[in-house]
Amino acid sequence: MDLTAGHVWVMISAALVLLMTPGLAFFYGGMTRAKAALNMMMMSFVAVGLVGVVWVLWGYSMTGGDGVAQLFGNPFASFGLNSLIGTEDLIGAGYGATFAIITVALISGAIADRAKFGAWTLFVPIWVTLVYCPLAFMVWGGGLLSADGAVGGAVGEAIDFAGGTVVHISAGVAALVLALILGKRQGFGKDPAQRPHNIPFVMLGAALLWFGWFGFNGGAAGTAEEAGLIWVNTMAAPAAAMVGWLMTERIRDGRPTSLGAASGIVAGLVAITPACANVSPIGAVGLGIVSGAVCALAVGIKYRLGFDDSLDVVAVHLVAGIVGTLSLGFIALPVEGAGGGLFYGGGVGQLVAQIVAAAIAIALSAIMTAIIGLAIHKTIGFRVSSDNEVSGIDLSEHAETAYEFGGLGVGGSFHPFAEQALSQQKTAQPQTTQQNVTEGIHS
Structure with a gap:
């Protein structure tokens, strides 16, 4: 088959999404202390290496095909991707790999400054295999939550165009679970040295994430009209979320911050991810403002509840992922065969479908992450020694x-x-x- 513009666009989109993981490394690396910056960035970079290998060997196979009990695909169906050689399906396989890579990399921000690098390299391939791949199959591969699946057929198919449940809710829940398993950093909430050491890195990382996100959301566009809507929404929602976050900071703290601007951008990107092809530009602006304000307020939850999510993965990815996923029950545009969200007279059906999908993603990620995380923590140990944490894990680990x-x-x-x-x-x-x-x- 000849190479078409559609093929080229998916390959370009895959390259954009792959760039997001180094962008995340800058975003997270700047938010840590100077003596842990390299370790933080390495946690993102090694995710590229480990997940890239897993995806070729069995990960891709687990996200499609006939499936096992509608939960995951046969890991050996396209083992090594040999059966895809000579077909255009390799393009889609490469695109899918970039999603799996950044999903697990997102989790690392919750355990910054205190995680053993070796333990992380063990966690990454196991989590992708047992959490990401099954969830991707359930939502996108014809599994449990699809239109023909047992749950999707009963309550309706949830909308998740680019990963509100599969990527952000699952990563956010996993981040919370690992933060609870590893415990608080020494001096959590008291030591001013735990503040971000390089804000320019954070803003550079946010810019790279925003740039790559146009491929993240737009790579699967089926028509020019859909691609245009996705592009505008991916521009509008994070722009509005940045404004919403800064306004919240101004009212609450008396001044807006550059860290807030960068975090607001990411919150808006997360919120629009599941909804990018299914809401109007006005809806994207409203969703952005709400997600920016809500996530800015959610940052303080860890201090009130006493868990140490180092870089606010829960407040940004879990909270914004839930906001974006559930918002479709209200503002989803009506399409042929579906009435849309409540604000368009579509009834509660879509909202119920979104709630059920989010609940299943939360339960799967929470249970499996707890099993994986505790198994590693109780055997080889997931946390560095207190001495190494104080002196800096860059030197001790690398x-x-x-x-x-x-x-x-x-x-x-x-x-x-x-x-x-x-x-x-x-x-x-x-x-x-x-x-x-x-x-x-x-x-």
Whole structure:
């Protein structure tokens, strides 16, 4: 078959979505402390490597095909993708891989500053296999939540064009579960050194995410008309969410922040993801404002409930994912064969379908993440030692530092001073919080 404009667009979209994971690395890396920035970025980068391999071997097969009890596809149906050679299906397989990659990478922000890199590299392929792939099959691959599935056929098919349930709700729930398993960072809520160390990185990451999101949402567009609606909505919702977040900060705190602007953009992108092809531009603006304001308020939940979601994955991805998914029950445009949301006179059917899909995604991710996370935590351990957490996990986990300050930085295990720095770290007494603060950016 000749290469068509549609094929090219999907491949370009896949490249845009793949870029989102390095963008996420900058977004998360800037939000951590300087001494944990490299570890945070590596958690995103290694997700590309691990999930890329899993996807080729069995992940793609689990998201389609005949399926097992409508829960997941046969892992061996297209093992190694050999059966796809010579077909255009390889393009779709590559596009799907980029979604799986960034989904698991999103989770890492909740456990910043304190997770063992080895434990994370074990968690990633297991979670993608047992959570992401089954959920993708249920929603997009003809499984339980599809129109012909047992649940979708009973309560109606939920709308999730680009991943409100499959990507953001599942990742947000997993982030919460892991944050509870690993526990709080030392000095959580008290140590000012836990604030973001590089806001320009955060804003760069948000910009790269927004850029890539046009492929994330638009890659599956079937017509030019649908693609236009998706593009405008993907521009409008995060723009409005940024305004909503900044307005909330201005009213609550007295001043808007650059971190709030970047976070608002991401919240709006998350909220529009499931709805991008099914709401009007006005609906996208309204959804953006609501998601920006709600997520800005949700950031404080972790302090009231006492869990340490380091980089607010729960407040942004879980909350905005739920807002975007449920909003379709109200503002989904009517289409042929469906009445749309409540605001268009469509009745409660679509809202019920959205609630059920969200509930199943929450339950699956929560249960499976708890099993995987606890198994790792109770065996090899998921959290670094308190000494390594205080002194910085970049050095203890990677023998590197992100910055060179007066000759104290190192550039990897090959560096002539790496072993010396590691030895000094192991023998040094843990610093107090006050010492960390007075040493400024090194903390």
